[in-house]
Amino acid sequence: MRRSTGLVLVTALGLSATACGSGESPQPAASGGAADVTITVACQPARTAPQDRKAWDEDVAAFMKAHPGVTVKSTDQQPCFDPKTFGPKLAGGQMETVFVVPMTNYDDVIAQGQALDITRYTSSVKNWNDLRPDHRELLTKDGKVYGVPNVHYSVGLVYNRALFAKAGLDPNTPPRTWAEVREAAKKIAGLGAGHIGYGEYSGGNTGGWHFTQALYGRGGDILTADGKKAAFNSPEGKAVLQTLHDMRWVDNSMGGKLLVGWESLMMAMGSGKVGMMLGAPDVVTDVVTKFKGNVDDYGITGFPEAKASLSGGEAYMINPKATPEQAKAGMEWIDFRFNTVGKGRFDFARGKAIGNPVGVPDNAVYGDSPTGKALQEERVKNASLPVENYQTYVDAAATIPPKAEPPHAQELYAILDVPMSGVLSRKDASVDELLANAETKANAMLAAKG
């Protein structure tokens, strides 16, 4: 009884919050001058990361000094974007003036009117035109701009260099084909109990998400061009599942345990016993900072045989309830903290000084524009970890075209969890049957959505 009561309460409290007040309001205007304004900003680092938090607070103080009349209040909810509280917070007037949204949710947030049209404020971001056009495009609907791209990554093959060496593989020549991945995984699994050659997700929508990554890499599609039918029951889709099935049951190189969600695979990577996984460079950052992995052990290389790579990332958006003054101040904060070379999050020298892993190429939001090049120079100049471990990824990523997530991504990922968990949990699983069933379900879902 208590379990569901909690669930209902969380939902209900959030929903009932619609009746409550709205967010921060501008303060009364000082006589003769511009109105004082207060904004709330998301993503202050947690107290458990005191150095990062201190750096953030210094940035807030510096910003307020440079923008008299603007008061910035930070919130430290972690993770910054929480789908459980996003809608209720926004409805209840508790959402920050400046908040972050992952790429998977762009369409929903924009379509539901939960982000402000910031077209007239984009000039506040000085390097706006250097931001990757394809990412700006994702945040533009009917000619109106709804967000500032903040992070971009494409998929690669994250691998444990130390395990490669231990298994007699050369860490400097990581696999470039799926056949090579399979061979390397077998050797790593051969190191003994507890070693997993290749790790993969199987539930909580992450299985479907990674199926999509692997499918895109092989040149397949999730949906037909008109978006009305499923297209994953294809030779590419079958190849993805058959490879995983054979690695799990023929090679025995994927361990005997299902890795259900993000955290379980990250924990396994952090334990130093997983050889490889599909992932972006931020996997390395998370494994090192959150799961105690040894930074020197990890590297990332190009997505094997990839014809396209699922784009991932996030953007900052402005609360639709913000006043024009708040929106302007919010955009200036985004520019100051997230988009200025040598400042805020791009102050790599400070990052190195406080012990952050600097050097992972985990954000290509500026691509190879002048700003992007300047950032890359700064990052390499202040690197605190071996950047050469990531060079093959950087080289490969530049040649692989990015590809956006399909519409109704979360619904499709939930459906695709089933074939992923099927091949990883049943030796007698039929790839054809699993994909056909998933296709039927996806088509029914798409038809219902119209």
Add this chain to the structure above:
Amino acid sequence: MRILRRNLTAYGFLCAALFCFTVFAWYPMVREFVLSFQRTDLINPPEWVGLDNFKAAVADPAFGEAWLNTVEFTVLALLCGYAAPFAVALVLNELRHARAYLRFVVYLPVMLPPIVAVLLFRWFYDPGPGLFNQILDFLHLPTLAWLDSSSTALVSLVIVSTWMNMGSATLIYLAALQNIPPELYEAAELDGAGILKRIRHVTIPQTRLILLLMLMLQIVATMQVFIEPYMLTGGGPENATVSVAYLMYQFAFSQMNYGQAGALGMMLMLALLVFAAVQLRTTREDQA
């Protein structure tokens, strides 16, 4: 007026309780009912959509599986979780020594936050170094995939749930057992009744009401199973552990479709109301 003044403190407490119920229980339920007929982004004015949310919830690919799993979970949880605490309570009631200690041991799991208990079982079920497979291995029995196979995952969740809830159920049964007048047992013994006959002719009839109440409470609780699939299996493998409450969570917080989640919640509530009505009717007949 004097009576009112004399009971003022009691009314004060009653008002506080009523206030809490209204704000935190009844109002959200009414809101959810309304929401299930609306499409909302929680920002713009909601749009009335009639039964569309209900139709969409029924059309979801996991809808049928979620209900089947939930019913299966409930039946299995009843088989394990209904009989076992009663049996333990019977044993505890008969014990002469170490009764307090054993009561504490049985109640201990209830004191653990559910999240801790679930994480503990995640380790128990680990196919490699996990406790359960180590024990099976020690006994030279074949090890199991526990959470990692669609044939064992649901049963594994039932075991967790039974373990977590056993303590409270046992204590309730124990309290009921201790209310049975000892003369009834003495009379039965004089008539030559053995332990099984005493249970059949004295214990069960005397605890009938509490047994019915617990049956209803357990059905209501287990049909809302959420934490176990959310924390341990993510609804997998192959949707084998997707429950109605978990699907509701997916609708609301993965798909941000609050109306559809509300509609599914209403369906679950209706199903539970049927059990509640049956229980009320049975209890009334029993008391009549």
